[in-house]
Amino acid sequence: MADEYAVQSLNEFREQFAADELSADELRERRNVIATWESINTELGLVKHALQLYGDVVELSSPKTDSHSALV
Numbered sequence: 001m002a003d004e005y006a007v008q009s010l011n012e013f014r015e016q017f018a019a020d021e022l023s024a025d026e027l028r029e030r031r032n033v034i035a036t037w038e039s040i041n042t043e044l045g046l047v048k049h050a051l052q053l054y055g056d057v058v059e060l061s062s063p064k065t066d067s068h069s070a071l072v
Contacts, residue, residue, distance in 0.1 A: 001037055010037050 007013045017030050 001033055005033070010034070010041065013037070 002008060002013075005013055005016065007016060013030075014034065017034070020026075022030065
């Protein structure tokens, strides 16, 4: 998305969106792009958090860690 609209971030895209004079169709398309971009960012955050939790579980359940003392 960033390449398609020649921007580096969602905030930059929003600023460009506010500054440009666009047709109704272009406005609708860009609103959809913003919604999609936000959803992707949310999903990436959730995946990163899940991977962190998975890493913690693996570490706590490894044989070299006393899982009882690590959980207390």
